Amino acid sequence: MPTPSSSSSSSSSIWVLSNIKLQFFARIRRFLQSKATRKRGCEPSDQFAKEKSIVEHKNRVENIEEVHVMGEEKSEMKLQRSVKKLHFGSWEEKEVAAKEIERLAKEDVKVRKLITGLGVVPVLVSMVASEMASRRRAGLTALIHLADGTYTNKALMVEAGILSNLPKKIDLLDESTISAFSELLLSLSYLSNTQFSFPSLDFLPLLTHILESNSSFDTKRSCLCALYNISTVLENANLLVSSGFVPMLLEMSTMKEISEKALATIGNMLVTLMGKKTIENSSMVPENFIKILSWEDKPKCQELSVYILMILAHQSSSQREKMAQAGIVPALLEVVLLGSSLGQKRAMKLLQWFKDERRVKMGPHSGPQTPRFAMGSPLNEGDAIEGKKMMKSLMKQSLIRNMEIIMQRANATGDSSKLKSLVISTSSKSLTY
Numbered sequence: 001m002p003t004p005s006s007s008s009s010s011s012s013s014i015w016v017l018s019n020i021k022l023q024f025f026a027r028i029r030r031f032l033q034s035k036a037t038r039k040r041g042c043e044p045s046d047q048f049a050k051e052k053s054i055v056e057h058k059n060r061v062e063n064i065e066e067v068h069v070m071g072e073e074k075s076e077m078k079l080q081r082s083v084k085k086l087h088f089g090s091w092e093e094k095e096v097a098a099k100e101i102e103r104l105a106k107e108d109v110k111v112r113k114l115i116t117g118l119g120v121v122p123v124l125v126s127m128v129a130s131e132m133a134s135r136r137r138a139g140l141t142a143l144i145h146l147a148d149g150t151y152t153n154k155a156l157m158v159e160a161g162i163l164s165n166l167p168k169k170i171d172l173l174d175e176s177t178i179s180a181f182s183e184l185l186l187s188l189s190y191l192s193n194t195q196f197s198f199p200s201l202d203f204l205p206l207l208t209h210i211l212e213s214n215s216s217f218d219t220k221r222s223c224l225c226a227l228y229n230i231s232t233v234l235e236n237a238n239l240l241v242s243s244g245f246v247p248m249l250l251e252m253s254t255m256k257e258i259s260e261k262a263l264a265t266i267g268n269m270l271v272t273l274m275g276k277k278t279i280e281n282s283s284m285v286p287e288n289f290i291k292i293l294s295w296e297d298k299p300k301c302q303e304l305s306v307y308i309l310m311i312l313a314h315q316s317s318s319q320r321e322k323m324a325q326a327g328i329v330p331a332l333l334e335v336v337l338l339g340s341s342l343g344q345k346r347a348m349k350l351l352q353w354f355k356d357e358r359r360v361k362m363g364p365h366s367g368p369q370t371p372r373f374a375m376g377s378p379l380n381e382g383d384a385i386e387g388k389k390m391m392k393s394l395m396k397q398s399l400i401r402n403m404e405i406i407m408q409r410a411n412a413t414g415d416s417s418k419l420k421s422l423v424i425s426t427s428s429k430s431l432t433y
Helices: 004-042 046-088 091-105 109-116 121-128 133-147 151-159 175-193 204-212 217-231 234-242 245-252 259-270 273-280 287-292 299-313 317-325 328-338 341-353 381-411 416-425
Strands: none
Touching: 046 091, 046 109, 046 121, 091 109, 091 121, 091 133, 109 133, 109 151, 121 133, 121 151, 133 151, 133 175, 151 175, 175 204, 175 217, 204 217, 204 245, 217 234, 217 245, 217 259, 234 245, 234 259, 234 273, 245 259, 245 273, 259 273, 259 299, 273 299, 287 299, 299 317, 299 328, 299 341, 317 328, 328 341
């Protein structure tokens, strides 16, 4: 049995051992913490990294600005040399300078205005009038890019005499040059939408020759757009009629690729008394416009064609009679069923004019006004009822026959079910034709 002295000594030794262990682990922990602190001290701080990235970004911006400034200085030097060569150089140097001006003009509208402010337009206009193909081409393309997006430059070109320096014939010009001339004329024609007025329309023969040539549809479309812009001015519309553009436009209105602008120009000409009379007397009217009503893939052309037919039919019984004989009613019904929203409204209005005018009360602005004639009184009430039944039967047969024609056309596109439902739901009372 252990004595009290021996038990106290053993507990004391245990406490000493535990104290040693605690001190050991405490030292180990301090060692590990100090090591981690030294490791963090070796890495760059977040503040240092941020400052470094700011400095690098600043250097990059300064480099970019320096390159940009150098590029601007280089462009300015090129522009100065080009303008100097264009004014004082030989013809070969003028061609090179014109090409450089064309390249610089593509950059920005401000650059284009700056270039024209240096007086290059008259020199380029004189180059367009040259008989040398390369010289003419260089001046022409430079003017096209200088005119882009700025009415001021367009007006400067007209004042410099570009319209009178254009060729009257295109026999000796290649396709690319003809296309370039049509592009320049289109650009200049937008001046019609401003207060600026053309001093003359001497360039109309050039437009005529291009439209009559074998040029591409894109080239002809540019010319038609130019004619449309010019025709928005009433005085110019009369001049276009007297210059013989009506037959040409009527013929081109039947070409799907370029029909839209031709129809729009005809619509502008119809506003004038001379234009309306010339169009009414054409052998292609109204057949051409009725043919266009069947172009389901050209809704804009349908809308313009119905608009033209409405103007021609207004207060003109002879024109309405010609339209009826040419089969306008089935064509209008097709537009009412399958056309665009605007086309449907116009076609329905025009159909209203072709209804029995004895049964329709028209306002002073709702369509043609013609005198009404008494048709006589029936012998008795039975004859009157029988006559009404006969008229309803005839109108119903006419509606069914017209619907069958439209269904035959729609079968090609697989839309016959829609039309059949329309035939069933439509009464002869709402559509008498």
